[in-house]
Amino acid sequence: MRTHKNLTPAAQIATGLEARAHASDHAALRGWLRMLSCTRQIETAIRTRLRQRFGITLARFDFLAQLHRHPQGLAMSEISNRLMVTGGNVTGLTDELAIEGLVARKPNPADARGTLVKLTAKGKRSFEAMAHEHEQWVVTLFSALPLNGQAQLHGLLGTLRIGVETQSLLKQDLQ
Amino acid sequence: MRTHKNLTPAAQIATGLEARAHASDHAALRGWLRMLSCTRQIETAIRTRLRQRFGITLARFDFLAQLHRHPQGLAMSEISNRLMVTGGNVTGLTDELAIEGLVARKPNPADARGTLVKLTAKGKRSFEAMAHEHEQWVVTLFSALPLNGQAQLHGLLGTLRIGVETQSLLKQDLQ
């Protein structure tokens, strides 16, 4: 079989979003565009592998990962927070995964408005079959950075995130 | 007017994707989830501002940015590479932006298969009206990191990206 005509983005050289950055631009803009470009490349690589190896989408994998981390079940609003997507999206994904039998909605005894979403036994098995391999991919993708470089990156991003969060919350109050 | 019921992700505290990371996980996985979480937060913040201030989507803004950087026009495949999205997506975005009068398809004198996409005068004006403010948002969002931190981040991501690219290309050959 020959190669596809439409290469997925991961297989392209990332001339990249970064081309947007000129020497005159602020360091922040250049940094942001590089960060975005890196993230998209890694995301695409993982998405492609998940589909090829397991026939699952990245969105569903991430959803299952959250539930696996919280075996007691999560409110849909919690899933929405954790995945950083809107509630409507969570409703849809839950519907799909429930049809596939990987998750189930349970009434929330503590709050009649909402439901708890839990992994089914099948969902748990499916996720666990994928999780280890997924982690290996990530380790490999990051292997160009030595461990102390990874630690530095982690620290810098931690600082960055605090600033971003603060601003997002401020914004919300003002508006 | 009162606040919305469905907060956009930017306005939520990012308990986050990172919750996926346990102490036992590899540094790479924790780093990746933090990177993803940061990127999504920033992206959401910018997306929201672009919509509120200018009534434009992030995808269209990025598209215009590429064309602005290349006034001579770009082949659609080039845009696809640079934005790291599939060709079909570029076709759709080009159609939309052409209808809005912001871009135009020109025949490519060098290659009859394809077309060059260029900014129209209106598109150029629109983009330039937004670009400066956009950059200020990014500068502000990154302001929690001192300049040398931003430089470090830039360097680390540069190394990371080279590794990821190499692996993506390898993958492609093997397959």
Added chain:
DNA sequence: TATTTTTACTTGACAACTAAAGTAAATACG
């Protein structure tokens, strides 16, 4: 207690994106 506000989720419309297959021009090569 009655009313208002917030929270939890759903719905509907639509934008953005992928994947896969199709068309046609350009290029490579035997």
Added chain:
DNA sequence: CGTATTTACTTTAGTTGTCAAGTAAAAATA
């Protein structure tokens, strides 16, 4: 030259995602 392959783009179908508005239960408040 002629055939095969690659490249450039389009199309279709389907998933993922946003936004805004709607419903109903819970919490806050008067």
